[in-house]
Amino acid sequence: MKRVNKLKSLNLREKAEALLKMKSAVTASAQSEIDTLKLIHELDVHQIELKLQNEELLQEKNKLEEIAKNFTELFNFTPACYYKLSREGEIIDVNLSGAHMLGNEPYHLKNSRFGLFISDDTKPVFNLFLENVFSSRTKQSCEVSLLKDDNLTMYVYLIGLVNNNGEQCNINMIDITERRQAEENLKNMLNELTIANKKIMFQNEERKKREVELAIINKELEQLIQLNHEKNLFISILGHDLRNQFTGLLGSSELLQGNIHLYNTAEIENFANQIYQSAQNAYNMLEDILMWAKTQSNKTTFNPQKMIFEDLCKDTINLLTLIADTKGIAINYNKGTDLTFVADIEMLKTILRNLIHNAIKYTNRNGSIDIKAEKKKGTVTISVSDNGIGITPENLSKLFDISQFTTTTGTAEEKGTGLGLLLCKEFVEIHGGRIWVKSEYDKGSFFSFTIPDKSETTIENVVLDTDEGNRNNYLKILIADDNESIRMILGEMVKKYSHEILYAKSGDEAVDVVRNNPDIDLILMDSYMPGMDGYEATGIIRQINKNVIIIIETADTYSKVVEEFAGVVINDYFPKPFSKLYLNQLIVKHFNRINIR
DSSP states (O other), rough: OHHHHHHHHHHHHHHHHHHHHHHHHHHTTOHHHHHHHHHHHEEEEEEEEHHHHHHHHHHHHHHHHHHHHHHHHHHHHSSSEEEETTOBBBBBEEOOHHHHHHSSOOHTTSSSSSGGGGGGTHHHHHHHHHHHHHHHSSOEEEEEEETTTTTTTEEEEEEEEETTTHHHEEEEEOOOHHHHEEEEEEEHHHHHOOOOOHHHHHHHHHHHHHHHHHHHHHHHHHHHHHHHHHHHHHHHHHHHHHHHHHHHHHHHHHHHHHHHHSHHHHHHHHHHHHHHHHHHHHHHHHHHHHHHHHHHHOEEEEEEEEEEEHHHHHHHHHHHHHHHHHTTTTEEOOOTTHHHHHHHHHHHHHHHHHHHHHHHHHHHHHOEEEEEEEETTTTTEEEEEESOOOOHHHHTTTTOOOOGGGOOOOOOOOOOOOOHHHHHHHHHHHTEEEEEEEEEEEEEEEEEEEEEEGGGSSSSOOOOOOOOGGGGGGGEEEESSSSSHHHHHHHHGGGGGEEEEEEESSSHHHHHHHHTTTOOOOEEEEEEESSSSSHHHHHHHHHHHHSSSSEESSSSSSSHHHHTTTOOOOEEEESSOOOHHHHHHHHHOOOOOOOOO
């Protein structure tokens, strides 16, 4: 439009100048009146054209003013927020919506820094945004938060673009507070949903645990019912067999007591043998009961030690020799061998005692029993065989099943509970081995069991040096027990490797002996004695002599000993009834300078 008007103005000026020249020429040359009239006409035409052009320009001006007015109204009253900022972030212009968003009037905001309204945590974001707007000359955007006068936070979205002059930029601001709140609410809902899912998963896990626990309880209940049934059956059989043993024991004792002056030596010896056999059977049954009870309550302690098989056989057979002799049964075993292996001595003695006792029970008079052991490929196999009456096929499958107690009468009418074989099975399995039996009725039985050989992991078994010149290496020992026969038995057991043995009949006396003999090496202390018992005496002795080795004699379990001697240092315990082999192992364990065969 301006260019067109400019061209028109230029033509008019040229025409006016031409006319002026013509007028001058007319004056100079005295042109004709006709030319003058033409010139006047032309001037009038151009005046009209100028008037029309002025009217057009006025209309265009009015239109432009109307457009500017409309733009100003649109700029000010649009709901969108617009700002014009300098490079330094000063507000050059702002519409009404933008001003109200910042909580002020437009004329108050001009020349203010826009960054003053931005929260401190998002101000770095805004500064980077403004820098990018001017440096990139492309549209940029960011999200920031505004601080209102009421300390409420408003979240906004800014879009910026630099002007053509490059010194100013236009900013459009959009309120996204509701969107952010919706996002926050959604995030909170998702968190709550996650927590709820976790609770549901936890509840499911707890439900599964309860189901497992319930299944375990049901299984344990079934086991308890079965155990109760087995217990009742066991008690019934046990009561019957114990009564039989005590009937024979009491009957023989009564006859012997009332008629001892009427019997000759052979008859007295016969009664004594019967009494001993009944007492031995009753004691064996009691041992089996106690050992079985310990295994059922998980109180059995597994204490593997290196042992000599020949010594183990001797100790075990000595307990059963009288019973075997009454039937004329020969017991053979590996004599003169140096077979050694590792096992729990008390458990192995129980296994051998029960297997040998059963063999005696079911072997005819003048029969024989063979005990053998061999090591092969890291395993020790021990067998006890006899040429007795054997076992019927229907009873073979019941021998190691506690729910099917079975007992048969021996060749001399001996009775039993069948508990011994159950103990054998449990003790063999504790060692990590297995037990089995082969038998042919009326021809004999062959019991075998295996245990892993771990002899290389234990102490060396050494030989007693009997040279009198080395007697200073032997021990000074105190035996404290109120039972005279036990003091005598223990004295015999330790005599061969001691250079001096002292005795005490009570805890008080033991304390006095220790006070007067500070060089004592070993104390065998009975746990129960009249007056001051072994527990109290041990505590006092520990204050006098902290280094002496104290071994407690007791019929209690290891856990009971630990409980009774809580806070008192003891070195070991020696279970009753006493085993010479086990005592030898204890001496080797605590005294490296002693050599024991």
